[in-house]
Amino acid sequence: MALRKGQKELVEQYRGGYCAVPAIPGGGKTHCLSLWAVEMIAQGIHKPGKILIVTYMNTAVNNFKQRISAELQKRGIPGNKDYFVSTIHGLCLQIIKEKPDLISANEEFDIIDEVNKAHIISAAVLEWKKHNGDRLRQFVDESQLSAGRITKAYEDWEDKIGIVILSAIRDFKSRGLSPQEAAARCKILGNHSMLKIAADIYEIYDRKLKINGFLDFDDMLYNAKRILEEDESLLEKYRKKYSFVCEDEAQDSNLIQSEILTLIANGNLLRVGDSNQAICGSFTSSDFTFFKSFCELPQTTVYHITQSSRNTKEIIELTNYFVRYVRQDHPVLECRESLLPQFIEPVPDDDERRNPTTEEYGIKARVFNSWEDEAAAVITQANYLMRKYPDKTMAMLVPTSWRIGYVVNLLEARNIPYEQLDNTSKERNRTVRKLGRIIDFIALPESAQKLADMMDECFIPDNLTDQHDTEQQLEDQSRKQHKSMLKEFLLNASTEKILYPLGGEIEKELVPEELKSSAVWEEFVGKLDTARELLEFPGTIVEKLILFISEKLEFNKEERAIAQKVASDVRFLMSQDPYWTLSKLADELLSSKNMFNFFANVVWELKGYEPTPGKLTVCTYHKSKGLEWDIVFLTGLNYADFPVTLNDKFIGEYWFLKQEYRNPQAFVKAEIENVVDGKQGTDCVLSSKLETISEKARLLYVGITRAKQYLFLSGFHANPGKKNETPPSKYLIELKSFIDERGSK
Numbered sequence: 244m245a246l247r248k249g250q251k252e253l254v255e256q257y258r259g260g261y262c263a264v265p266a267i268p269g270g271g272k273t274h275c276l277s278l279w280a281v282e283m284i285a286q287g288i289h290k291p292g293k294i295l296i297v298t299y300m301n302t303a304v305n306n307f308k309q310r311i312s313a314e315l316q317k318r319g320i321p322g323n324k325d326y327f328v329s330t331i332h333g334l335c336l337q338i339i340k341e342k343p344d345l346i347s348a349n350e351e352f353d354i355i356d357e358v359n360k361a362h363i364i365s366a367a368v369l370e371w372k373k374h375n376g377d378r379l380r381q382f383v384d385e386s387q388l389s390a391g392r393i394t395k396a397y398e399d400w401e402d403k404i405g406i407v408i409l410s411a412i413r414d415f416k417s418r419g420l421s422p423q424e425a426a427a428r429c430k431i432l433g434n435h436s437m438l439k440i441a442a443d444i445y446e447i448y449d450r451k452l453k454i455n456g457f458l459d460f461d462d463m464l465y466n467a468k469r470i471l472e473e474d475e476s477l478l479e480k481y482r483k484k485y486s487f488v489c490e491d492e493a494q495d496s497n498l499i500q501s502e503i504l505t506l507i508a509n510g511n512l513l514r515v516g517d518s519n520q521a522i523c524g525s526f527t528s529s530d531f532t533f534f535k536s537f538c539e540l541p542q543t544t545v546y547h548i549t550q551s552s553r554n555t556k557e558i559i560e561l562t563n564y565f566v567r568y569v570r571q572d573h574p575v576l577e578c579r580e581s582l583l584p585q586f587i588e589p590v591p592d593d594d595e596r597r598n599p600t601t602e603e604y605g606i607k608a609r610v611f612n613s614w615e616d617e618a619a620a621v622i623t624q625a626n627y628l629m630r631k632y633p634d635k636t637m638a639m640l641v642p643t644s645w646r647i648g649y650v651v652n653l654l655e656a657r658n659i660p661y662e663q664l665d666n667t668s669k670e671r672n673r674t675v676r677k678l679g680r681i682i683d684f685i686a687l688p689e690s691a692q693k694l695a696d697m698m699d700e701c702f703i704p705d706n707l708t709d710q711h712d713t714e715q716q717l718e719d720q721s722r723k724q725h726k727s728m729l730k731e732f733l734l735n736a737s738t739e740k741i742l743y744p745l746g747g748e749i750e751k752e753l754v755p756e757e758l759k760s761s762a763v764w765e766e767f768v769g770k771l772d773t774a775r776e777l778l779e780f781p782g783t784i785v786e787k788l789i790l791f792i793s794e795k796l797e798f799n800k801e802e803r804a805i806a807q808k809v810a811s812d813v814r815f816l817m818s819q820d821p822y823w824t825l826s827k828l829a830d831e832l833l834s835s836k837n838m839f840n841f842f843a844n845v846v847w848e849l850k851g852y853e854p855t856p857g858k859l860t861v862c863t864y865h866k867s868k869g870l871e872w873d874i875v876f877l878t879g880l881n882y883a884d885f886p887v888t889l890n891d892k893f894i895g896e897y898w899f900l901k902q903e904y905r906n907p908q909a910f911v912k913a914e915i916e917n918v919v920d921g922k923q924g925t926d927c928v929l930s931s932k933l934e935t936i937s938e939k940a941r942l943l944y945v946g947i948t949r950a951k952q953y954l955f956l957s958g959f960h961a962n963p964g965k966k967n968e969t970p971p972s973k974y975l976i977e978l979k980s981f982i983d984e985r986g987s988k
Contacts, residue, residue, distance in 0.1 A: 245595060248588075249548035250275035254282055257513065259487075261543040263534070264515040267587045268948035269553025269871070272515050273303075276489060277310040279513075283487065284325045285318060292486030294326040297334055297504060299492050300869075304328050307491075327485070331500050332460050335467035339458070341477060342470050355457040357841040358812045362819065363455070364405040367448040371440070378434060379404060384901040396899035403897060407907045411441035412448060414915050416461035417497045419468065422446040428919055437907060438914035464499045471506050482509040489513040493534040494521040501533050518583050519566070522865060522942045535583070550588045552596045553871055557606055557985070558954055559587045559598070562947050564981055565974075569940050574888050574973070581937035582944060599873075599952045604986040608956040608979035610971050614879070617959045618650055621876050624955065625859050626659050628874055635873035636854035640864050640946050642884035650861055662855065664862035665844075672840045674802045677701045678809060679832030681777055681792050686825035688738060688778055695733040699726060701796065702770040703763055725763035728755055742775055785817065785828065786810035808842045864946045875950035877943075880958035885939045885972035889932055906931045943974055956982070 246254055253264055253275055266272040280296065283289045296307055307328045315323070329337070336354070343352065355363070372379070383396050415425045425442040432439040452459065458466070471478045488508035490496065493516030496504075505512060514537055521531030538545055551559070569582045589598045611617040625637060641647050647665055654661045663670065677700060684690070684697040703726060705719075732754060733741065741749060749768075758764050773795050780791050793806035809832075817823045831837050854860055854872050864877075879885075883892040897905055904910055909931030916922040916930070947954065956978060958971035 246275065246278070247271070247548070247550045247590065247594070249546045249550070250278075252546045253548075254279045257544065257546070258283075258288055259511050261510070261537070261540060262513045263493075263538040263543050263545045264513070264548060265538060265545065265583075265585055266515060266517050266548035267551055267585055268517065268520065268945070269551035269587075270517075270548040271551075272517075272548060273306060273310065273491070275548070276491065276513075276515055277307060277314060280311055280326055280489070281314045281318070281320075284315065285320060289325060289486050292482075292484055293324070294487045294489065295334075295485035295507070296326065296328045296489045296491065297331050298328070298490075299330060299495055301330060303491065303869075304330060304333075331503075332463050335463040335503070338467040338470055338477070338481070339463060342474060352456050352458055354463070355452065355455075355459045356808075356812070358838045359455075359457065359815055360409070360459060361405065361838055362816065363451045363457075364409055364444075364448055366819070367444050367451055368401075368405055368408065370447050371444045375440075375443075378440065381435060382437065382900050382904045382907075384899065388899065392899075399899055400897070403907075407437070407911060408441050408444050408448070410908045411438060411911045411915070412445050413461050414912060415442070415445060415919075416465045417499045418915075418919055419465060419499060420919070422449045432914075432918065436914065437904065438911050438918060441911060464503065468499055468503050468506070471503065478506060481507045487511045487513065489515070491515050493537070494518045494531040495523050495529045496533050497529050498533065501537075517585070519585055519941055519944050520868060522868060522938060522945055547585070549586065550590050552590045552594060552598050553951055554587070554948065555599050555601060555605060555952055556589050557601075557604060558947070558950055558952075559589055560985070561606060561954070561978065561981065562587055562944070565944060565947060565978060568977055573940075575933070575936060577933050578936050578940065581940040587948075601952050604988075605953040606955075606982050606986065608975065608982045610975065610979070611957065611959040613959050613961050614646070614649075617878060617957050618646075618653060621878055621955070621957060622650070622653050622657065622659065622859075625874075625876060626657070628953070629659075629857060629859065632874070634856050635952070636856055636860070637858075637874040637876075638854070638860040638862065638867065638870070638872040638949065639876040639878060640862060640867050640949070642864060642879040642881075644863065646879055647861055647863065654859065654861070660858045662858050662860045664852065664860060664866045672837075672843050674798065674805045675809065675832055675837065675839050675843050677796065678789060678792060678806065679829050679837075681796075682788070682825055682832065683829035684774075685778060685780075685788070686829055688742075691734050691736065691738050694738045694741070694774075695730045697774070698733065698767060698770070699730055702773070703729070703766050721761075722763060725758055725761040728758045729763055729767055732758065742771065742778070785825065786814045789813065805839075805843050809839050812839065864942050867949050868945050871949050871951055873951050874953040874955075875946070876955045876957070877946045878957050880943070880956060880972045880975040882970050882972050885943055885974055886932075886936050887973040889929070889936075891936075893932065893935055903928045906935065909934050940974070 247270075249264065249266070250271060253262070257279065264272065264276075276296070280294050283294060298304060298307065308323075311326060311328075312323060315321075332354075379400060380397065383393075383400055385393055385396075388396055415422075420428065422442075422445045425445050429436070429439045429442040452462070471481070485507055488504050488511065490500075490504055490513070493514035495516070496514075514534060516531075516534045518531045518535050521529065521534075523529045537543060554562070563586045566582045566584065566586060570579050570584060573579045573581070590596065609620075611620060621639060625639060628635070629637060639650065641650055644665055647663065651661065651663060651669075669676075680693075680697045680700045684693040687693055705722070705726075736753065754764070777792060777795060780788055787810075789806055789810040793803050796802075798806055813823075813828060832839060852870070854870070860872065886893050893906055897907065900907065910927050912934070913927035913930035917927070956975060958975045959969065960971050961967075961969040963970075
């Protein structure tokens with residue numbers, strides 16, 4: 244593929260020094276960065292060191308490796324010794340393992356995962372509470388709560404506080420502050436300060452990590468930087484090893500990541516990113532202003548990638564209009580810098596990959612009377628378009644996970660094929676649920692309900708074919724009926740007589756004739772021996788039981804990896820809590836928000852995701868980043884999910900807290916700016932709202948640019964004129980006016 248404007252300059256001209264490449268969505272930054280690396284290797288310019296490419300997702304690592312390797316092979320250049328692609332955490336782990344003694348760790352330390360991390364922060368909060376009474380209660384707004392809701396509010400706050408504390412700890416570590424340094428900085432704060440509480444709990448959390456031999460991801464960055472600064476010989480080794488350092492997705496970098504890469508690069512630093520797609524600041528320590536500042540350095544050469552063939556010219560026009568609106572007419576002056584003036588250009592007509600086209604104006608916007616009306620109408624339209632364009636990919640972006648659950652229920656009720664890209668996805672979490680069903684049965688084997696549920700989900704699967712011809716539909720319906728009959732039979736029978744029947748056979752007169760002659764019954768009888776083996780395995784060694792289940796159910800490679808991780812987590816949890824029972828484990832595995840789904844999703848994402856024509860992808864706006872579809876529905880564009888003014892409701896707020904604390908993570912970030920960064924006089928409430936408004940503008944920008952051909956925007960206006968009125972986002976009203984005008988021409 245021929246190089247375009249900005250790409251060509253990078254590949255042909257950049258040979259050292261500081262270089263920044265601001266790239267618009269669909270600009271082919273991965274393609275041109277890979278070609279630049281190949282060109283450097285082909286000419287030997289990188290020698291005697293290697294080219295280091297750092298990115299933030301394992302899938303991106305694999306993508307870069309495949310692209311560079313393929314291009315090198317095409318040019319007849321053997322091997323891959325001239326470049327190294329890694330996540331930032333992988334690089335830091337490599338550094339730490341060279342000098343673990345400098346951070347008082349032995350070579351056997353483990354990187355903590357989300358399951359154990361959640362457990363340890365909960366234990367740290369609990370320990371802090373023992374010595375601090377009800378200090379957390381001061382943040383709850385009891386004046387707005389009825390007596391019956393106060394208890395629920397305290398429970399919700401205790402459930403959420405760990406997330407807030409971890410966010411603060413992440414911000415402390417990104418600034419290079421140890422627990423002792425953070426506590427010293429916050430000593431001047433009173434007991435009313437949420438940041439002071441976070442600093443106190445940071446010390447407890449850090450101690451518990453060390454006792455268990457863990458480092459978290461933020462520790463890896465913090466300690467890698469410290470090692471490089473304290474050991475000059477090691478720093479020099481890395482500078483010689485990597486003569487060029489390239490950072491992908493630089494808008495998602497944070498202070499400490501920037502410092503590590505700048506140290507190693509020793510002057511040859513290439514950073515590629517898109518500040519308008521910086522959407523992680525509210526729940527990570529990333530800050531897109533670092534990349535913006537790097538671009539503005541006088542010694543930085545900047546190549547702008549502005550041409551994209553992803554979207555139709557009409558979608559590009561809408562995107563650019565939105566950028567201009569935010570920059571020129573946003574009602575909150577402080578938010579006009581939310582988007583940078585990076586305008587997308589369509590490719591020239593003679594480009595080998597031209598912009599897609601549509602027969603009519605392919606953008607529409609609509610406001611409904613309620614979320615229920617909106618979701619139903621969008622699904623109806625999506626179903627119609629799937630039939631009209633069976634070869635096109637399609638996505639429905641939804642602001643929050645609970646709305647995804649509502650959408651999925653509608654899709655299943657109407658038998659519309661879909662793919663779900665979030666941690667509650669049934670398909671992604673099927674392995675964890677299978678383990679849960681089996682352990683649930685083993686914990687109470689006399690329960691006919693648990694036997695029926697186990698057989699239904701683990702041994703007699705639904706027909707998962709995507710074919711929808713008449714014959715297949717009849718076959719699916721027949722199988723569903725037989726499964727229902729089997730379940731009813733099991734619920735009315737004795738589990739002991741089914742698993743251990745006298746004479747070795749189930750009394751056939753008890754089995755309905757139609758069921759007895761079906762494939763479902765044959766499968767059921769064939770799996771009874773396996774069920775008995777599972778039941779007879781010693782339940783006292785739970786981690787081995789989990790691995791035994793994975794063996795008997797013949798899990799594939801990915802499923803075995805998930806089972807091994809669950810077994811490892813269970814061993815840790817049981818070491819911390821000797822009263823952890825099989826029933827409790829089963830309840831956790833079967834919960835939609837269980838602690839094990841995080842790793843299951845990691846495994847899924849490592850496999851990569853490619854949209855499938857004929858299925859509606861359902862995901863949050865955040866999950867859509869880096870993806871694209873032919874047809875995209877942007878839903879839930881309301882004033883709470885996409886606030887524009889300071890008076891809008893903010894969906895990230897905790898309803899049960901006092902007004903000034905309702906967005907606690909943003910509030911704590913603002914407190915850190917006051918106390919740690921020295922930005923005295925920062926209004927924490929105002930700062931948190933401005934940050935949320937700005938990030939939501941970029942989130943909508945990401946959503947708009949996912950669509951290649953057709954784009955539909957929608958929201959709802961519920962209860963107009965009433966106290967509980969829910970108006971659409973001002974962004975939707977503004978864009979709808981533009982769309983209606985263009986569409987009528």
